[in-house]
Each structure stands twice: as structure tokens, then as C-alpha cells.
Amino acid sequence: MTESSVTSDELVTVGRITSVYGVRGWVKVHSYTEPMENILQYAQWWLHNPAASSATKGSAQWQPLEIDAGKHHGKGLIIHIKGVDDRDVAAQFCQRDIAVIGGEMPQLEEGEYYWHQLQGLQVVSVFDGRETPFGEVVRLMETGANDVMVVRGGSDGRERLIPYLPGEYITSVDLTRGVITVDWDPEF
Known part of the structure; x- marks a missing residue:
């Protein structure tokens, strides 16, 4: 090349x-x-x-x-x-x-993603039936226990650290729409 x-x-x-x-x-x-x-x-x-x-x-x-x-x-x-x-x-x-x-790069199994695929996606929380935009994934970090998404922006402009735990806090990842849906209390 x-x-x-x-x-x-x-x-x-x-x-x-x-x-x-x-x-x-x-x-x-x-x-x-x-x-x-x-x-x-x-x-x-x-x-x-x-x-x-x-x-x-x-x-x-x-x-x-x-x-x-x-x-x-x-x-x-x-x-x-x-x-x-x-x-x-x-x-x-x-x-x-x-x-x-x-x-x-090697193909991943369905439901697995490279970090570069998640960076820049919008994060929306659906918690207690309320939908709250949290902003954008600005980066991910490794903590030892699990990976963590650093999400910044949204209506309140806050930065949030959300554990990347599919099935627990991460309810869906839609690369086509560019959205990660999470089950995360907006007060955190």
C-alpha cells in the first residue's frame, strides 16, 4: 500500500x-x-x-x-x-x-466492539422510564475491574464515568444510529 x-x-x-x-x-x-x-x-x-x-x-x-x-x-x-x-x-x-x-483488524464476535467504534457515540440513559441524553463518549479507560466510558456533554454538560458492562449498565449499542443506551441514574 x-x-x-x-x-x-x-x-x-x-x-x-x-x-x-x-x-x-x-x-x-x-x-x-x-x-x-x-x-x-x-x-x-x-x-x-x-x-x-x-x-x-x-x-x-x-x-x-x-x-x-x-x-x-x-x-x-x-x-x-x-x-x-x-x-x-x-x-x-x-x-x-x-x-x-x-x-x-480481526473481526469481533457479535456484541463486541473496539474502543474506537464506541468513541464519539451519543449516550442516552433510560432510567426509571425517563430518557436522558448524557452526551458523547469522549474516551474509554481500563480500570482493572472493567472498562469505563467517559461521557461528556448532554443537557447538563456534566462528565460521567459509566462502567462498560453490557447486560448490566449497557443495554444496547447501535453503531448505525451512533447511540449507546444505558441504564444509569442521571443523578450520578
Whole structure:
């Protein structure tokens, strides 16, 4: 795939290059995949180009990135960027997001969703027979016990933290309509 044949809409951020590792061009990667090693399974990575202005559309914001090695190291991952064998050159790739083409991500079972599919959806509570708009899912976070949706906006402008527990608090997810229905007290 060439740089000009991918658009930002096709890409899903799956990690970030954080810092250099050693002197031979290796870098540390913070993976957003679960388990973290899954990021190494993607054949083509795209690296965010901070030099592209925010007004730039499509592939100009993303550059193809080839890696020739990657492995688990300590509590994280390290990768080697193809053709980069110098620490100073590798440093130019740090603090940049890594994306893959969303269509290359594994298909999920019915009722399962990737976080990027839930972000931006509107959340509506149906509690005690009342329907209350809560706003938009701005992000999700992992807490150990369960994932939590951070929902902001709605008629009261509040931010709410709602456990992502389908069948308990999450009553339905409709990607077509862009709505998540929850059973959550508006007073919380």
C-alpha cells in the first residue's frame, strides 16, 4: 500500500512510539492492543506526521513505517525501524502515534466492539422510564475491574464515568444510529 492510497478515516491508532532504546535504532512502543503483543501482528504500520498541519487531510498526516523486528522487553515492547541503526535518527520517530488500517483488524464476535467504534457515540440513559441524553463518549479507560466510558456533554454538560458492562449498565449499542443506551441514574 502506498502513502497516497490511505486516508485518515481508514486508520485506527493502535499505539505510540515513546522513546529510544539503546544505541542501534530500537524504540519503545506503548501498545493499545490487548494483549499488547498483537500490535506486532500488523504487516503495515502508519506513523503520524507531526509536520503535517492539522488542516492537512488524508495520508499527508500519516507516513508508512516499516519495522524489521519487534519483541517483548520488560513490561513493554521494543521495535526496530527498518533502515534505522542510529539512536539520534530513531529519536525522530518518538512521541508519535502508530496506526493500522481498520479493515485489517480481526473481526469481533457479535456484541463486541473496539474502543474506537464506541468513541464519539451519543449516550442516552433510560432510567426509571425517563430518557436522558448524557452526551458523547469522549474516551474509554481500563480500570482493572472493567472498562469505563467517559461521557461528556448532554443537557447538563456534566462528565460521567459509566462502567462498560453490557447486560448490566449497557443495554444496547447501535453503531448505525451512533447511540449507546444505558441504564444509569442521571443523578450520578
